Amino acid sequence: METPQTGEFALIGKSVVIKGELSGSEDLYVDGHVEGKIELRNNSLTVGPNGNVKANVSAKAIVIQGKLEGTVNVSDRVELRKTAVVTGDVTAQRIAIEEGAFLRGKVDIQKEPGKASA
Amino acid sequence: MKFFRSSSNQTAGPATPQKLTRRSSGMGEISRLLNCEDGLCVLDLGSTSASNIRFFTGKGHKIYSEDLLWSSLDPALRIQDSAGKPVLDSKKFLEENLVYENAQFDVVLCWNLPDYLEENLVKPTIDRLWSVLKPGGFLLTFFHTRDAGPDSICYRYHVTGTDMLEMQEVKFAPPGHSATEKKSPRLQRVFANRHIENLFHDFASIKFFLARDAIREVLVVR
Numbered sequence A: 001m002e003t004p005q006t007g008e009f010a011l012i013g014k015s016v017v018i019k020g021e022l023s024g025s026e027d028l029y030v031d032g033h034v035e036g037k038i039e040l041r042n043n044s045l046t047v048g049p050n051g052n053v054k055a056n057v058s059a060k061a062i063v064i065q066g067k068l069e070g071t072v073n074v075s076d077r078v079e080l081r082k083t084a085v086v087t088g089d090v091t092a093q094r095i096a097i098e099e100g101a102f103l104r105g106k107v108d109i110q111k112e113p114g115k116a117s118a
Numbered sequence B: 001m002k003f004f005r006s007s008s009n010q011t012a013g014p015a016t017p018q019k020l021t022r023r024s025s026g027m028g029e030i031s032r033l034l035n036c037e038d039g040l041c042v043l044d045l046g047s048t049s050a051s052n053i054r055f056f057t058g059k060g061h062k063i064y065s066e067d068l069l070w071s072s073l074d075p076a077l078r079i080q081d082s083a084g085k086p087v088l089d090s091k092k093f094l095e096e097n098l099v100y101e102n103a104q105f106d107v108v109l110c111w112n113l114p115d116y117l118e119e120n121l122v123k124p125t126i127d128r129l130w131s132v133l134k135p136g137g138f139l140l141t142f143f144h145t146r147d148a149g150p151d152s153i154c155y156r157y158h159v160t161g162t163d164m165l166e167m168q169e170v171k172f173a174p175p176g177h178s179a180t181e182k183k184s185p186r187l188q189r190v191f192a193n194r195h196i197e198n199l200f201h202d203f204a205s206i207k208f209f210l211a212r213d214a215i216r217e218v219l220v221v222r
Helices: B025-036 B050-058 B090-096 B119-132 B193-199
Strands: A010-012 A017-023 A028-030 A033-047 A052-064 A067-069 A072-080 A085-087 A090-092 A094-097 A102-109 B019-023 B041-044 B062-065 B078-080 B086-088 B105-111 B133-144 B155-161 B164-169 B205-210 B215-221
Touching: A090 A094, A094 A102, A094 B050, A102 B050, B019 B155, B025 B105, B025 B133, B025 B205, B025 B215, B041 B050, B050 B062, B050 B155, B086 B119, B090 B119, B105 B119, B105 B155, B119 B133, B119 B193, B193 B205, B193 B215
Parallel strands: A010 A028, A017 A033, A028 A033, A033 A052, A052 A067, A052 A072, A067 A085, A072 A090, A072 A094, A085 A102, A090 A102, B041 B062, B041 B105, B105 B133
Antiparallel strands: A102 B062, B019 B164, B078 B086, B133 B215, B155 B164, B205 B215
């Protein structure tokens, strides 16, 4: 399990609670609680093992080790690690799911970015 | 009613349960539909399976994943009926699960769910599945034959080819227990053919495939 390196990620630690809209142009590691909306159009989001995200997420890529509840819209790759618990619809170009991950929702693989299905 | 097999309370088993394979005639029929149409909507009612997601999305279809057997373990569903007997609240169960638009799915993969679901959830669940299937849509489900005992292993199914399935033992941690105390669900009943026909009474057609491993595959069309 990777540990975020200082300077590589913006880090939301496990004791941090954020309610509202998060947007940015750098990679984000969430190990705390975020409720609202996350927009990282050209960057990646990692939900750490202690992370609990209740938000609709738009990002370039996302790695989930903790809990995520909401719609996930990713232009590249979604990765669900074995401890991931995801409730919501996932749209991505590629998806990787480890044995043991839990997903409740739709998986829609978009072959070309920007072509959303109905 | 016992939900878990009494003989499977092990904590020191292999980290990765053994996987078996079986040929599935029902899956073969569904694959023919998947290969000749684009953008179908598939509902998988088993445990989250990377193989299944890869298989269906690889063919350009959308897949919805919802583990109904696991959801039925929610302690909040436990109520008492008029005779004081503990049952599951089917109304609440369907308020929280299988919440989709009518006629949304082309294919529903029920796997062995009816054999392991508690009695009072089975008929309401099948009725809801009728609603969410499109007219002409397929539902595939498996039933044990009379040769199966109550300690038959509960499997989850991974689609690995056109008509090939990989079977992996299902183990859940009972509510209130730690994840290390996983048990395999117990076979609740064995349906006779007549009961299966009654269960799918509202569907347009029903086809049985007999297999050697004490399983009947049932493919129904709405």
